[in-house]
Amino acid sequence: MIRxxxxxxxxxxxxxxxxCExxxxxxxxxxxxxxxxxxxxxxxxxxxCEHIWVSQLLGIDVNIQPIEKIRTLADIRAFEAMTRERTLQWFEKETVLNDAVLDLRGRQFSHIKVMMHIATHEVHHIGQLSVWSRELGLAPVNCDLLPRDVEFLNIEK
Structure with a gap:
């Protein structure tokens, strides 16, 4: 459903x-x-943020560099590839983890709610990139969902 x-x-x-290139x-x-x-x-x-949250959901070590050490798009791309693999691991286990709960400083959140948080959090920050692109006098990336090749099969109404 969240994939x-x-x-x-x-x-x-x-x-x-x-x-950005x-x-x-x-x-x-x-x-x-x-x-x-x-x-x-x-x-x-x-x-x-995707890396940290998904790592916690999977119960595996977080493997990050401090933001100050990120200097290039290549740095981000390499980190993104590793993070996507972790996220795909979670999706492979989704049926098992659907009802699982993450305990975070005394508060409990379902895995599904955490994954929804990750997805909407990114949308928020991507919106900021759109504003900055306009400040540069450039057209932003078209973020419209409708023309994108994203399948929403088997989602209940």
Whole structure:
């Protein structure tokens, strides 16, 4: 049920990475208002959060670099590939984990709710990239779900 939202986010994220390839490095790291304060760090942040949450759901070690050490799109792409593998591991176990609960500092959250949080969190930060792209006088990535190749099969109404 949640997988299509991740497929959507991964497509949009890849499009933003490609969009960023056209920017001078100075624009990628330039301090900005809101979000994670730069385009580069905003992209890293969404992958970082996915990695941390999914690792906790799977009960495996978090394997991250501090945001200050992220200097290039290649750094983010490598981290994103590792993170996506972890997320796909969770989806492989989804039937077992559907009713599982994550205990976080005395609060309990279902795995499904955490995965929904990850998906919507990314949408929020991708919106910030759209605002910054317009500030640069550039068209943002088209984030419209309808024309994207994302299947929503077997979802209850």
């Amino acid at each position: 299509p939202l991740f497929d959507y986010n991964w497509q949009v994220r890849a499009d933003w990475m490609k969009w 056209e920017l001078p490095y100075e624009e990628l790291v330039k301090p900005r208002f809101g979000g994670m304060k730069s385009i580069l760090h905003n992209l890293y942040h969404v992958v970082y």
